[in-house]
């Protein structure tokens with residue numbers, strides 16, 4: 001049910017845009033606008049956009065970008081996670097973020113994100129993100145490098 005989106009037909013995320021705007025969240029609209037303008041098509045090395053589909057209908061979305069706030073191409077950023085109200089608490093968010101983490105492994109050393117939403121924070125923390133303790137551009141971080149390369153931490157600390 002999770003798929004990587006190479007293309008984004010303009011009406012594909014219509015229900016998500018409408019619902020999120022009603023909740024005063026603008027990032028799904030921004031995702032669509034930036035895709036349309038070419039500003040962000042999740043197509044730089046390591047990047048990806050995922051959609052969750054149920055019965056042919058998109059019910060969730062989540063993207064992986066090179067972190068625009070980090071001057072380091074090995075830092076990725078989880079962006080634009082949104083799940084339709086009707087489909088929440090069924091694991092859709094968890095599956096989307098898991099797809100992002102799996103895709104990021106090997107390409108990024110660290111994943112960061114910002115969320116003000118307590119439910120979203122629970123999803124991220126359940127998957128291994130840690131609160132980043134007042135960092136300017138993020139609320140949560142996950143180190144990927146040390147997980148996939150045992151000993152790299154020792155090398156860094158040596």
Ligand SMILES: CC(C)(COP(=O)(O)OP(=O)(O)OC[C@H]1O[C@@H](n2cnc3c(N)ncnc32)[C@H](O)[C@@H]1OP(=O)(O)O)[C@@H](O)C(=O)NCCC(=O)NCCS
Pocket residue numbers: 025080081082083084087088089090091092093094095114115116117118119120121122123126
């Ligand atoms: C945050 C969001 C994406 C979660 O999506 P979801 O599909 O409901 O999440 P999941 O069902 O995968 O949740 C996995 C676990 O996270 C925790 N969780 C998820 N939503 C929660 C909430 N609102 N309150 C408390 N815990 C929550 C639970 O532990 C849950 O497991 P459980 O249902 O077995 O208890 C969804 O609520 C959403 O789209 N919110 C609005 C947009 C938003 O805030 N996005 C984040 C921007 S960074």
